[in-house]
Amino acid sequence: MTRDLVIGMAGSGGDGVVAAGEALMTAVALDGYYAMLTKSFGPQIRGGESSCRLRVATVPVPSPGGTLDVAIALNWDDFLRFGGELPIGGHTVVIYDSATGVAPDQIPVAGVRPAEVVPVAIGEMARKAAGTDKAKNTIVLGLLAGWFNLAPQHIVSGIRKRFAKKSAEVVAQNERAFQSGLEYAEAHPLTSDCRLEGAPADAPPKLVTDGNDMCAAAAIFAGCEFFGGYPITPSSEIMHFFNREIWKHGGTMLQAEDEIAGIGAVVGASFAGKKAMTATSGPGMSLKTEMLGLATIAELPLVCVNVQRGGPSTGIPTKSEQSDLWQAAFSAHGDVVRPVLAPVDVADTFGVTIEAFNIAEHYQTPVVVLSDQDIAQRKESFDAIDTSVFTLEQRRRPTEDELRDYLRYRFTESGISPISHPGMKGGNYLAAGIEHNESGAPTANGEMHAKMNDKRIRKFRPLAGRHDLFVVDGPDDATLALVGWGSLAGVLGEAAAAARAEGLRVKTLVPKLLYPVAADVYARFFRSVQAGLFIEQSHQGQLHRLVRMFVDLPPGIESLARSGSNPIDAGLVLARVRQLARGLQQARAPMVEQVG
């Protein structure tokens, strides 16, 4: 029995492995399990090879996991194309379609001998039970349900719902295929025992979605009434969700002619008084830069989501990276502070997106949300979110009194001035990208420019005290530390837990506010620390270097940074933590001798 199972599947386009993964995801969520589903596709848009990876557990799932517990190949060649994403280890059970022409002792995985190799005539079973190859994925669902104890009732009701629109015959075919897989598994038990423990009987109902849909839903919850964007992988689903939902809320969306127009319309909507958002990925973010500067100087709230993908330029559109941090923080001319936030998983995307709107509205500023392809496109099952805990901020409007001698950019103590919008009598002003005085009138006066810069930067000071936007975990006086952000937060937590189980004193810091750098939070966290790692999916370790611009870190802090499409897994982090711990011990040893 196991509490945590990682299943990887791969096949050709028509094999439906992703559909099988989705069906399984829904079924286990209904059973009350936590789960995470990641998908991967070959470069071909339709009909190419595809894979998915499902991690199911009785406890929240922090990451996609390392090597697979179960590998399912409808075709070996396709499976091997995903080598880095679907790694096989010594404990893996490999199940594959025997028609593939590979013998069990030939399973071609360099240097690894899987625990068990099970050839099954998957295609033949599909043809026999359903009369079509198309049912191969349903056979697989039957095998998984039988061998690993995975939600058979919910899979069957899922099949009924999914094919109800087609015909009774298709439903029956798929039910037969499922049954045939199930019976096969029961008749041919595995030697390894990796049946999944039942979910706790009182497991609360789970929600299931991905980061992109969550981001759009959060924006609508936050009161966003306008979306402007341009399609780009992997952010487009945010626009799709808005398009389906926003009209129902009396709002509008625009698929613009390019990213500049997309964010331009958002700037306009914000000027007109509405909460507004745009979403994009790498190259689109580059195009939006000039408009972000405009919104900064015009002091207009807006949220700009960048779902990071591999870069630079078109890079790898379908793979995750964390390499746009410097761009988010610094790609502006002139003196600019632009708040940057990052969610750590699908559920967290809800709160972080709302926070982005709150910061945007409160400080009258563009805010960048750095999501990443991993969070954006993976599905998670998680506990229901209590929406009543969120408060929503609105930009500060001028009162009747303030409208009598209204100055849009009035110097206030906080640096925040009440903002009017067209339609508001007495609030008329000229917004501009050009420097202006308190009323908004253009000026080239150097002193005024310095004062305005000071106003625009000073207003962000309270962000430095937002300890609530940082997650600290572990013993306060730990000497070892891990820092990571975005989708790597789960990996980091998993590695820290494993290290603690080995007796190492490790604490973790996960910033959700990446910029401005809250120097105090880092300084306090690192006080007890002698060695540590910043874990990041970028070549240059962008957060590590960004933090060092503002904070003096202790000497033993290193960067574990890697770009490339194969995510950093907890095993790799744990290995480095052990190394650091050994280093600390060795450094301490001679000291003991001296004292003695």
Place this chain on the structure above:
Amino acid sequence: MTTVVDVYVAKDYKSDLKPIWCPGCGDFGVVQAIYRALANIGRAPHEIAFISGIGCSSRIPGYTTAYGFNTVHGRALPIAQGIKLANPELLVLVAGGDGDGFSIGGGHVAHAIRRNLDLTYIIMDNQIYGLTKGQLSPTSPKGMKTASSSFGSMEDPVNPLLYVLGYGARFVAQGTPADMAGLAAVVEEGIRYPGFAFINVQSPCITYGEADQQLKAQKQRLEPLASLGHDPSNRLAAMELAQAYGTKLYTGVFYRDPAPGPTFEDLARERQAQLEGQRVTREHVLDAFRPE
């Protein structure tokens, strides 16, 4: 109870900001014409949003009492569309230079026309870059010598009138401050037109412009389309006349679609009304993620 009906006159739209255009710049006349047109229409200044890009001409919103937004170079149209979609009740004006609209911002014009929001787009076409001190513009005639074409331009100019007619614009007109009454009239008509209206204004640059483009020369050669007996509901005839851009100076309405049809914001409101019944309260947005 008595209702007070505000009546506005031209000077109600004139701001306290002193224009920094060169004395004699055509843009002075354009802003005057806009004051007049707005007074005839009578919308309160705080219900007007006046958006521009960057250039000498783009300073124009600051000289009015409307809500103004002097944005970045070439991007006034997307911003204006966002404003109109966010609040369709506003009267939204957009203005800029020929460089702003047809060079850097050229890509946006086709789409603003295609989307057909109720905006009025005024280009102050001086065939030169004024603000950056006299470089080639997309409407500069071939052979013109400028700071960036010392030996004469080697490019064909764009024809703004033909461009927008080709893109399917529903209202296309041309004016010049050399004929103030005519200019104020086309601006007013453009604003009243229920959809995207394009107005090309031959607004001369006295500092870097060609001699034959100045107000005096324009006065001699302008020809009102009305006096030619042109039928503004005939798009092909309008395109024919538009061919003369750069040689003749026709003023007035080239084309006015007699059946304007719904605007983008009309369609958006229709869709909102259709789907309103399906609205879930915000607290329930996450219900969509409950598996079944």
